[in-house]
Amino acid sequence: MPMQIETVLGDAPLAALPALARHAEALGFDGIAQPELRHDPFVALALAAPATTRVQLATSVAIAFPRSPMVVAYQARDLQDLSGGRFVLGLGTQVKGHIERRFSTVWDAPGPRLREYAQALRAIWRTWQTGEPLDFQGRYYAFTLMTPEFSPGPSAYPPIPIEIAAVNPYNARLAGELCDGLRVHPMTTPAYLRDVLWPAVRQGAARAGRDLRTFRMVGGGFIATGADEAAVQAAREEARYRIAFYASTRTYLPVLEHHGWADLNPRLRRLIAEQRWDALASVIPDDVLDAFCVSGTYDTIATRVRERLEGLVDVVMVALPPDPARPDDRYLAALAALKAIAPAASRHGAGGSS
Helix, strand or coil, X not given: CCCEEEECCCCXXXXXXXXXXXXXXXXXXXXXXXXXCXXXXXXXXXXXXXXXXXXXXXXXCEECCCCCHHHHHHHHHHHHXXXXXXXXXXXXXXCHHHHHHHCCCCCCCXXXXXXXXXXXXXXXXXXXXXXXXXXXXXXXXXXXXCCHHHCCCCCCCCCCCEEEEECXXXXXXXXXXXXXXXXXXXXXXXXXXXXXXHXXXXXXXXXXXXXXXXXXXXXXXXXXXXXXXXXXXXHHHHHHHHHHHHHCCXXXXXXXXXXXXXXXXHHHHHHHHCCCHHHHHHHCCHHHHHHHEEEEECCCHHHHHHHHHCCCCCEEECCCCCCCCCCCHHHHHHHHHHHCCCCHHHCCCCCCCC
């Protein structure tokens, strides 16, 4: 299986998303992955589904805890049917501050709660598929009622894959044990993938007696590319700011600590406390930027991605070109070269290096 490439439709107006999705498919992308930022990713993918015929459509990621698993079960099933079996449910926990203060939802044992969340989803889908009584009773969620009036019945399409986001080893083990893939946050380095995430995934798979040949490791840092060095530099500076923003939260401390950069976090937190958002990027030196971000023009980016990520991930994320309707030939060549990189699944049938 070749390396797959995904893209994001971005923060475009909702009315523009069907055309952008068609362009992404025509450019050769294997998937469209929508985050949950300023818009609901389920809505974006519902607009993309009828405009496409081939690409996978993934939430990357939908925030789990503000939504009941039952609500997400219906949304995912509708998108699976609407897309003809091309939907991938990507789920994440977010961080405590957002869950409690932005969503006004309970933050309690996020890893174990996410485990139950995935188990509950599969129990609901199984009831719809087989007609067996719904009887899921866990510590955090309980679902025991499903009447024919509210069941969509069996699906004509394969089971919906669940891929979760993970930074800490617990969730990476959970991905290996229960899920179809791990959606790696861009705030991740190849070393952290190799040293922390893959070993945890394998531990989870071994615990469950699972074969990881169909498991997907999705993403592996920021990719800054463009037609010329000026465009690459602009993309690098955008990535530098994003790295600073993420490094200011405690969630990503394990990645910083792995590289001996934990001191960046309190410096960034002080700037945020002072509302000095424009100064965040100045805290991130080039060596830190280069650890999280691979850079190069369209002519060189595939070679540089291969050097960092070959055999380590199965899917990489690449931004759409400035004009998706009239792409640069070098951009198209870069996409083709990226697809030729050996994915993690090609190594030992279980992903990543031993």
